[in-house]
Amino acid sequence: MTTFGMRPPALEPEATRELLPHDAVVDLAGERAASGTEDVLTALDADLVGLAPVKTRIREIAALLLVDRVRARFGVATGRPNLHMCFTGGPGTGKTTVATRMAELLHRLGHVRKGHLVSVTRDDLVGQYVGHTAPKTREVLKRAMGGVLFIDEAYSLYRAENERDYGVEAIEILLQVMENQREDLVVILAGYRDRMDAFFSSNPGMGSRIAHHIAFPDYSTAELEEIGRLMLASEGYTLSREAEEAFREYIGLRREQPRFANARSVRNAIERARLRHAGRLVEGSDRVGLSELTTLLPSDFRASRVFQGGAT
Ligand SMILES: Nc1ncnc2c1ncn2[C@@H]1O[C@H](COP(=O)(O)OP(=O)(O)OP(=O)(O)O)[C@@H](O)[C@H]1O
Ligand SMILES: [Mg+2]
Structure with a gap:
């Protein structure tokens, strides 16, 4: 399990601001500048070659969260958007790198409190013996709270050939936490496209909780x-x-x-x-x-x- 960077809160919590009158006008560009997200997006463009569709989707998510914040200032109720994601692509296509940037961005926009990335694989979540899986998975979730939980080769959580595999237990616990949108956590599953597709077919509950499927093509x-x-x-x-x-x-x-x-x-x-x-x-x-x-x-x-x- 690897954990990357933690940062102090970036934006003023909503609760400390007074609601705006309904005829107020908000300086959206100013809000955007204050969030510091432009730095992250510019760095993403400059540091990462290609990946145009990925960059577009990240900008869209950033815009959504910014607009949600401004709406909240008028008292317009918005549920927390579902930002659980799946990154599909071959090895070395930038999935982990983009996930780290995403964690930073979500933090700057106030969606998660800390903005760190906890990167795990099956072995960090699933135990070898009966009763070991739940505590392992819960421990990982605890560490990831306030940030992004990145599950590499997530398809390996489900082993179709073994009915009694403990991976299913980890999936159940993950599903509960992912469902509860009040939790301060974004889950990103990563893996090869075909294997993730098979994983979602066998675990429709998981598939339906993933709002963003983002493909990382091989580079030219x-x-x-x-x-x-x-x-x-x-x-x-x-x-x-x-x-x-x-x-x-x-x-x-x-x-x-x-x-x-x-x-x-x-x-x-x-x-x-x-x-x-x-x-x-x-x-x-x-x-x-x-x-x-x-x-x-x-x-x-x-x-x-x-x-x-x-x-x-
Ligand atoms: N588009 C890109 N531009 C510049 N550097 C990149 C790009 N994509 C990946 N890299 C670099 O390549 C290396 C591998 O990227 P990364 O670990 O994010 O890939 P990955 O998809 O997570 O791979 P794996 O599936 O093997 O875990 C990193 O050093 C990263 O900085
Ligand atoms: Mg990786």
Whole structure:
């Protein structure tokens, strides 16, 4: 189980504000600026390559929560919107990263008190023995309260082949908490599209409580290259023109090989290129300048097994 960042409350609680008269006019742009959500949305656009439909949906959710807040100031009653989500997509398509940003956004808009993300898998929720599952699941829920509970490979909670599997118990408890919209918690299920579809067919209760199904497509080669460029820039590396070519070839080949994991594979490739670069410098030169220290060469990529036709 992993927990990411907790922050102090962002917006003034509704209750401390007086209701506005019915003919009042609210500065929506001002409200938006005060919420600080524009920072999160701008960062999302700048830091994440592609994912246009995902970004659109997140903007829509942000707008809904903002408008709900303003409506509440006039005393217009709005139920808490259902924001439980399902992120479907292959490995390394940005699901965990987007979930973390989403937690921050929901916090800034006052939907959750803390805005942290608790990331779990089946083993964190489901016990091995009778009586172990409920306390485990409740403990996780307790930790996630006030934030986002992200359940990776959520389809594995349900094992159709085993009638007595304890996963069902965890699902029941999750359903109760998800149903109770007063709870200060958003649940995000993540997993491959086909397996999540099968999971929802077997667990219609779960499917009906998920309001937002968001698909994370595999990245194109051009997007993967762009992601690589962003990663390299943020770590203070540049590619020689020939190295850029090698990197592009690398991505093209790696995509076709087993266990390809989109942006995660790009990150791993860069990590290994950094190792080769460092080894090359330490072995080969007594004196180095900034340019050598920051420039990756084609050999830093071409030494990879990917070029010999095998996955790394
Ligand atoms: N669109 C993107 N732009 C830039 N970087 C990205 C993008 N998508 C993912 N990354 C980076 O790729 C890495 C993997 O992303 P992330 O862990 O969010 O993927 P995931 O879908 O959760 O993968 P998995 O299914 O393997 O858990 C992270 O370092 C993340 O920052
Ligand atoms: Mg992930």
